Amino acid sequence: MLTHFQFKPLYENKQLPGWTFSFYFKKQKITGIYHPDGKIEWTSGDPAGQEEVLKSQIHELMLFHVYE
Numbered sequence: 001m002l003t004h005f006q007f008k009p010l011y012e013n014k015q016l017p018g019w020t021f022s023f024y025f026k027k028q029k030i031t032g033i034y035h036p037d038g039k040i041e042w043t044s045g046d047p048a049g050q051e052e053v054l055k056s057q058i059h060e061l062m063l064f065h066v067y068e
Contacts, residue, residue, distance in 0.1 A: 001025075002054065005061055007034070019066065025054065034062055 002023040010018035010033060017036035020043075022029060031044040040055055047054055 002030075002057055005058075007062070007065065019062070021058065021062075025050065030054070032058075034058065 002025045005021065005023040007019045007021040010016070010020055019034045020031065021034055022031045024030070025047060028047075029044065030042070030047055033041040033043060035041065038059060040058060042051075
């Protein structure tokens, strides 16, 4: 389970889509970029073995917080 999920716009012009995000997973801080097409770019390194599970959780959180 991921905790302390945070996101902010990637660009100062908030009308341009793209967000940076961070959260903790198994006591490890993970960061990345969420692109407008739903692609996730990990900036803290790939979360070994849990990438697909985390991607679906990130998509859900972004849909809830950004697109609702």
